[in-house]
Amino acid sequence: MASRGHAATPTLGKAMLNKYARAFFTRVLTPFAAFLIRRGVSPDTVTLLGTAGVIAGALVFYPRGEFFWGTIVITLFVFSDLVDGNMARQMGRSSRWGAFLDSTLDRVADGAIFGGFALWYAGKGDDLALCAVSIFCLASGQVVSYTKARGESIGLPVAVNGLVERAERLVISLVAAGLSGLHAFGVPGIDVLLPIALWIVAVGSLVTLIQRVVTVRRESAEAEAEAAAAPAPETPDTARNSEATP
Ligand SMILES: CCCCCCCC/C=C\CCCCCCCC(=O)OC[C@H](COP(=O)(O)O[C@@H]1[C@H](O)[C@H](OP(=O)(O)O)[C@@H](O)[C@H](O)[C@H]1O)OC(=O)CCCCCCC/C=C\CCCCCCCC
Ligand SMILES: Nc1ccn([C@@H]2O[C@H](COP(=O)(O)O)[C@@H](O)[C@H]2O)c(=O)n1
Ligand SMILES: [Mg+2]
Ligand SMILES: [Mg+2]
Numbered sequence: 001m002a003s004r005g006h007a008a009t010p011t012l013g014k015a016m017l018n019k020y021a022r023a024f025f026t027r028v029l030t031p032f033a034a035f036l037i038r039r040g041v042s043p044d045t046v047t048l049l050g051t052a053g054v055i056a057g058a059l060v061f062y063p064r065g066e067f068f069w070g071t072i073v074i075t076l077f078v079f080s081d082l083v084d085g086n087m088a089r090q091m092g093r094s095s096r097w098g099a100f101l102d103s104t105l106d107r108v109a110d111g112a113i114f115g116g117f118a119l120w121y122a123g124k125g126d127d128l129a130l131c132a133v134s135i136f137c138l139a140s141g142q143v144v145s146y147t148k149a150r151g152e153s154i155g156l157p158v159a160v161n162g163l164v165e166r167a168e169r170l171v172i173s174l175v176a177a178g179l180s181g182l183h184a185f186g187v188p189g190i191d192v193l194l195p196i197a198l199w200i201v202a203v204g205s206l207v208t209l210i211q212r213v214v215t216v217r218r219e220s221a222e223a224e225a226e227a228a229a230a231p232a233p234e235t236p237d238t239a240r241n242s243e244a245t246p
Contacts, residue, residue, distance in 0.1 A: 050080020068181025
């Protein structure tokens with residue numbers, strides 16, 4: 001199957017969280033995943049419910065500026081993205097459909113999170129620049145993921161993850177949003193963290209996008225050169241001719 005961060009393809013510039021945190025969370029979440037399997041829950045159900053919870057947390061709380069509670073709800077549900085795959089692997093039922101559903105709903109969840117920030121800044125948060133930065137984070141995150149999916153669909157390895165993968169985008173934004181939310185409980189000055197995080201995610205996503213586009217361009221040129229150097233494949237016509245020619 002097409003490569004992902006943890007696939008067989010040698011991957012350059014593997015992002016920190018996918019490299020170090022995934023193994024840790026796999027160990028921690030495996031017993032919970034096994035428990036759900038014993039209760040007859042399917043990986044697809046976990047994928048769907050997890051996404052619904054993230055959407056609810058992001059779109060109910062963030063547009064009202066309730067960053068603490070929004071982040072608590074999202075955090076409770078976002079780890080379902082690590083549990084669903086874990087369950088599928090334990091059951092020996094990892095599937096193309098599951099990979100498609102997981103990745104597609106990742107995009108939906110990310111849209112809700114950064115859309116929630118944008119709605120806050122477009123409304124009561126009253127900051128057009130930060131609304132624009134939130135929309136940039138949303139769009140660039142989706143395009144970063146698309147570069148890999150499209151590159152892989154045309155047969156390239158896309159052997160780079162880049163500086164800021166999805167896990168980084170989420171951890172930076174959610175930690176900052178959760179802490180910024182403490183402002184509502186009287187912690188002074190802490191609300192500056194969310195704007196800082198959004199700028200970091202925006203710049204990091206742009207760098208990641210460039211890293212991936214450059215990689216796809218190089219891999220594509222290499223693949224074209226390889227194809228040009230290889231002997232032309234036999235068509236029925238050339239096969240007939242070569243049989244006729246002694
Ligand atoms: C008083 C304190 C208030 C604070 C409130 C609580 C704060 C809690 C804050 C944050 C928690 C954040 C948790 C975020 C967890 C993210 C988990 C996750 O979903 O990871 C997904 C990621 C990728 O999964 P996939 O392989 O399924 O997805 C692929 C990916 O989307 C690709 O996208 P691309 O990267 O290319 O853009 C797609 O291409 C592909 O299609 C798709 O399939 O999983 C991982 O990467 C694994 C690593 C997970 C690492 C989780 C780290 C969590 C670390 C810390 C959390 C705790 C922090 C607590 C801080 C408290 C601060 C006070
Ligand atoms: N409903 C699902 C969800 C995931 N999978 C498989 O797991 C892989 C993703 O693993 P994560 O640890 O990142 O969740 C995905 O590519 C599928 O192979 C599944 O089968 N069904
Ligand atoms: Mg998953
Ligand atoms: Mg996922």
